[in-house]
Amino acid sequence: MRSWFRSEDTWAVITGVLVVLLGLIPNAFGWVPKVNEWVDPLASVAPVAPKVFAIPGGVSVLFLFVALLGFLTFGAWVMGHSVKRFAIGFTVLFAVGYGCWVLGHFGYIAGTPDKLNKLGIPWGLGLTGEAGYLLALASGLVVGNFFPKVGEWLRESARTEWYIKTAIVIVGGVYGLKATQFPEETKQILARGLAAIIEAYLIYWAVVYLLARKVFGFSREWAAPLASGISICGVSAAITTGAAVRARPVVPVMVSSLVVLFSVVELVLLPLGARLFLKDEPMVAAAWMGLAVKTDGAAISSGAITESFIYSEAAKEGVNYEPKAMETTTTTVKVFIDLFIGVWAVVLGIVWAYGIDRKPGQGVPFKDIWARFPKFVFGYVILFAALFLVGLQVSKADAKQMQTGLEYADQFRRVFFVLTFFAIGMGANLRRLWAEGLGKLALVYAISLFGFVIWFGLLVSWLFFHGVKPPEAKPKEPTAVVEGK
Amino acid sequence: MSADKPTDATTAEEMAKQQAEPLLPAEKWLIFGSITLGLVLLGLLLWLTGAL
Numbered sequence: 001m002r003s004w005f006r007s008e009d010t011w012a013v014i015t016g017v018l019v020v021l022l023g024l025i026p027n028a029f030g031w032v033p034k035v036n037e038w039v040d041p042l043a044s045v046a047p048v049a050p051k052v053f054a055i056p057g058g059v060s061v062l063f064l065f066v067a068l069l070g071f072l073t074f075g076a077w078v079m080g081h082s083v084k085r086f087a088i089g090f091t092v093l094f095a096v097g098y099g100c101w102v103l104g105h106f107g108y109i110a111g112t113p114d115k116l117n118k119l120g121i122p123w124g125l126g127l128t129g130e131a132g133y134l135l136a137l138a139s140g141l142v143v144g145n146f147f148p149k150v151g152e153w154l155r156e157s158a159r160t161e162w163y164i165k166t167a168i169v170i171v172g173g174v175y176g177l178k179a180t181q182f183p184e185e186t187k188q189i190l191a192r193g194l195a196a197i198i199e200a201y202l203i204y205w206a207v208v209y210l211l212a213r214k215v216f217g218f219s220r221e222w223a224a225p226l227a228s229g230i231s232i233c234g235v236s237a238a239i240t241t242g243a244a245v246r247a248r249p250v251v252p253v254m255v256s257s258l259v260v261l262f263s264v265v266e267l268v269l270l271p272l273g274a275r276l277f278l279k280d281e282p283m284v285a286a287a288w289m290g291l292a293v294k295t296d297g298a299a300i301s302s303g304a305i306t307e308s309f310i311y312s313e314a315a316k317e318g319v320n321y322e323p324k325a326m327e328t329t330t331t332t333v334k335v336f337i338d339l340f341i342g343v344w345a346v347v348l349g350i351v352w353a354y355g356i357d358r359k360p361g362q363g364v365p366f367k368d369i370w371a372r373f374p375k376f377v378f379g380y381v382i383l384f385a386a387l388f389l390v391g392l393q394v395s396k397a398d399a400k401q402m403q404t405g406l407e408y409a410d411q412f413r414r415v416f417f418v419l420t421f422f423a424i425g426m427g428a429n430l431r432r433l434w435a436e437g438l439g440k441l442a443l444v445y446a447i448s449l450f451g452f453v454i455w456f457g458l459l460v461s462w463l464f465f466h467g468v469k470p471p472e473a474k475p476k477e478p479t480a481v482v483e484g485k
Numbered sequence: 486m487s488a489d490k491p492t493d494a495t496t497a498e499e500m501a502k503q504q505a506e507p508l509l510p511a512e513k514w515l516i517f518g519s520i521t522l523g524l525v526l527l528g529l530l531l532w533l534t535g536a537l
Contacts, residue, residue: 195530202523206516219506355511463531 008162011075013379015162016169018071020383023173023409024402027052032411033060037129039107039119048408064415065094075162082156089157096143097136097422098415104132112267114304126267128298133235133421137257140425151426158423160249165376167416168240168342172380174406174413175338176387180399192329192464193336196291199460200337201344204231208448216444220356221245224348225252226441229259230448233334235295235417237341243376244345245352253424258445263298270454271302275309282310283465284458286326290333291457294449303330325470342380 004010022028030049038044045057053060069090076086104110109131111124125131144151209227212218218226224245229238235256242252270293274285289302307326314321387406391399508516 195527198523198526198530202519202526206519206523209512210516213506213508213512217505220512351511351515355514356509460527464534 006079008079008159009165009376011079012162012165012376013169015071015075015166016173016376016379017383019166019170019409019412020173020387020406023405026401026405027408029405029408029411031055031060031063032408033057033064034411035102035105035129035132035414037105037107037110037115037119038102039121044102044105048411061098064411065091065098068094068415072162076157076159081159085153085156087157089154092154093157093419093422094415096139097418100135100139100422101129101132101414101418104135105129112305114308128267128295130235130263130295130298132418134257136418136421137253137425140422142425144426154426158426160253160420160423161243163416163420163423164239164249165243165379167413167420168236168243169376169379169383170409170413170416171236171338172342172383173387174410176384177391177399177403177406180388180391192287193333195460195464196287196333196337197340199291199457200232201340203456204453205344207452208444211448212444216440218440218444221247222251222255222441225255226444228252228344229255229294230445230453232344233294233338233341235259236338237344239420240341240345240380241348244349249424253421254441255445256421258442259294262445262449263293263295266293266449266454267298267302267305271305271309274306275313279310279313281462281466282307282314282321282326282470283329283468284461285310286329287333287461287465288458290330290337291461292454299334300327300331303327306330319472321470321472342384346381 027049031047031053033045034048035045036043042057045061047053047055047057047060055063069087072090073083073087077083107116107119107121107124109125110129111119111121112126112128113124116122116124143154205227208230209223212223212226213220225238225242225247228241229235229252231237232241238252238255238259242249242255270289274288278285278288285306286303289306290299293299293302304327307323310326311321311323391402394402
């Protein structure tokens with residue numbers, strides 16, 4: 001069997017492409033479980049299409065487990081891993097990982113202020129469901145550090161690279177189609193989205209990388225994922241670009257854990273700041289959330305919270321804005337930034353292969369570059385381009401149906417991420433991580449985020465959005481007039 | 486990558502004796518090229534959208 005077919009890069013592309021293609025078949029993944037923020041445990045998990053698949057949440061989780069176990073064990077067999085150890089290990093990995101994902105959605109942990117009423121609880125830590133990633137990481141750290149023999153035994157199934165790269169390929173398909181989903185909003189804020197891309201990739205990244213390398217003395221391996229985590233989209237960016245520069249898996253995952261923690265702080269502080277200082281500039285505030293708050297969940301939650309704050313202030317003065325206008329802006333800015341993670345990973349992969357890992361005095365043979373190049377990025381780029389082009393060609397109804405299917409498929413991406421976090425936590429030695437300077441990592445993160453990224457993001461948001469107001473909601477016609485008609 | 490993963494002891498040793506990595510020309514090009522291009526493009530975009 002050819003060696004390329006036995007690589008995790010290849011299997012990540014195969015797995016990711018298969019998930020996306022199956023997702024395009026209507027309701028093919030309607031049975032896949034989705035975790036909701038919950039207070040009643042019985043309401044925590046349900047199929048993504050409960051009207052089509054009226055099965056209990058637990059059964060849909062079981063289906064998901066069996067499907068993943070079967071396919072991944074086959075892949076592990078092709079790659080030459082021990083089938084028995086992989087299958088048993090994956091069972092444990094899935095049980096713990098998915099358990100953490102569900103627990104992370106517990107209302108008192110995940111609940112953000114805009115969702116507390118719906119959950120019927122007075123308070124919540126506001127960590128969003130992405131707290132599940134942190135719990136998975138923490139669980140992995142406990143297993144790896146306090147039960148090292150168990151961790152060693154599970155190592156066969158902890159295929160970090162495979163899981164990470166599969167998730168990234170799935171992201172390519174999902175975002176490719178999503179880019180065609182908001183035609184009007186996309187037209188209106190195209191320039192703002194482009195500005196966000198320029199800002200995040202060309203300015204934030206470069207400044208944070210320079211700070212990490214020159215001031216804090218980080219190695220390239222740490223500085224690149226760190227710069228990506230702070231500058232771009234947090235978790236996805238750190239992991240994708242970490243793979244592009246061939247950083248050890250532990251590096252982007254530790255950066256990602258910081259991203260999630262800091263995004264919580266941002267989620268609390270930035271909407272409050274916007275309420276105090278930007279109540280007359282709603283669209284500046286909305287774009288600022290998309291530019292400054294890391295992780296999609298936290299950014300979009302921040303947009304929603306900020307909208308509720310600013311709309312309520314405006315309503316006191318008799319102005320009622322169209323609902324969701326700010327939240328849509330935040331989401332679009334964030335999605336625009338997300339879209340270019342793969343492109344930036346390709347850029348960094350080329351710079352690293354040609355300019356940094358290249359040996360002096362030697363040419364760089366194509367074969368060598370190809371060997372170093374993270375090939376899963378092609379899976380991301382090709383899938384993104386294909387879905388984008390298809391989305392432009394098909395009818396609105398078909399695109400909507402495809403989008404729904406891909407949102408179902410996106411649940412796999414979340415599962416692969418949570419498996420990744422658990423697997424890497426399990427492989428991380430805490431003492432070793434301390435030696436590698438996690439405290440210093442947090443310091444450079446805090447300085448970059450609160451000293452530069454937030455303020456520059458505010459400046460650019462103001463430049464592009466000041467004076468722009470959300471459309472006002474159409475007033476409801478008096479009942480008498482309606483009856484008169 | 487995992488096959489080449491060093492042991493904890495090896496990594497700790499490597500980290501301890503790790504020397505500062507000077508900025509390579511490729512890194513300088515990446516950093517300053519990015520910032521310059523970013524500022525120029527932001528200005529151009531502002532001009533194009535008539536925001537200035």
